[in-house]
Amino acid sequence: MGYAVVLGEALVDLLDTELDGERVYRQAIGGGPLNVAVGVARLGGAAQFVGSLGDDALGGRIRGFLTAADVGVAGAITVSAPTTLAVVTYAGPEPDFRFYGEPASYGLLGPDDLDLALLEGADVLYCGSIVLLQPGPLAAARRAWSLAPGLRVFDPNVRPRLLNGPAALDGLREVVAEFAAGAHVVKMSAADAVLLYPGEPVEGVAAYLRELGAATVVVTLGAAGAVLAAAGADPVRVPAPTVNAIDATGAGDSVMAALIADLLVDGEPESPSGWVERVAFALRVAGLVCESRGGATAMPTRAAVTDRFGG
Known part of the structure; x- marks a missing residue:
């Protein structure tokens, strides 16, 4: 089995919560791509994280966290900047x-x-993810995309707060089309789909991304599961398991991680039904993530998924 390279951001989340009747922020290492890399490793795949990390104590913690999670950091550079903070409210x-x-x-x-x-x-x-809004990482991603000899997977992971008006959204839409055209798998959330393609049903968005060139498209729908559009079949809905959700942080990233981990083990499925099974497993992984607090720290092992939902 080979390895996956995950190119994107790592940062520190400050999660708005309450402790002893007071509002406090809980610190958590995060970033959608970091969550994906950790999720791949937890599910038995080999992952290498590629990105830029701050030169402060928080950057050191991120590097240490990745190493402890068995994620390679040979492609992670340290830069002269404080670690970005993401304040998360609900x-x-x-x-x-x-x-x-x-x-x-x-x-x-x-x-x-x-x-x-x-x-x-x-x-x-x-x-x-959000690195594609920065010129340097976007150029790096384009170069990596052109050099990659294996399977290419893409997730826009849109953060509306980082989009400064319609022009920025139009620019992101163009970037999504560019990467989707060469992707073996595109995963996005229903919220991403609504923002990027307002007024379009999710099945229509999935079909459109396939028309652009994406081989397989998965649009996650939260508790409602996901829409899957694979070659040789109309878009279908794959249901999610019923879970006792307490925190959805990292759930979408865990779907991506599960899809990547299975691609590393078995390559692309040969039929649409094989993709349905892959997405159903990914949704079980996400369900288990939702039953725990945290993003990267909630990523489960395959054994934990089997214990919770059966084989």
Whole structure:
């Protein structure tokens, strides 16, 4: 079995919560791509994280956390910037993220910082998330995308607070189309789909991304499961298991992690029914994540998923 390269951001989340009747922030290492890398490792796959980390104590903690989670950090560079903080508040079905730190520590990876041997040896390359709004990492992602010899997976993981008006949204839409055109798998949330393609039903969004060139598209719907659009079949809905959800942080990232881990083990499914089984497993992984607090720290092992939901 080979390894996956996950290119994206790592930062520190400050989660709005309450302790002894007072509002406090709970610190958690986060970033969608970091969650994905940790999730792949927890599910038995090998993962290498590629991104830029701050040169402060928090950046050191992120590097140590990844190493302890058996995620490779040979492609992670340290930059002269404080670690970006994401303040997370909850007022609806989707958490609200506000980002603090200039320049963004996660946005300083450039195309010349890439470890080309690491990329060229990867069986799966993940690109996506908020680094694509930064010129350096976007150029790095484009270079990695062009060099990747294996399977390419993409997740826009949109954060509306980082989009400054319609022009920024249009620009992101163009980037999504660019990466989707060369992707073996695209995963996005229903919230991403609504923001990027307002007024379009999720099945229509999935079909559109396949028309652009994506081989397989998965749109997650929270407790309602996911829409799957695979080659040779119309889009279908895959139900999610019933769970006792307490924290959805990292749930979408865990779906991506499960899909990547299975790609590393078995490659692409040969039939649409095989994709249904893959997505159903990924939704079980996400369900278990929702039953625990935290993002990266909630990523489960395969044994834990089997224990909770059966084989």
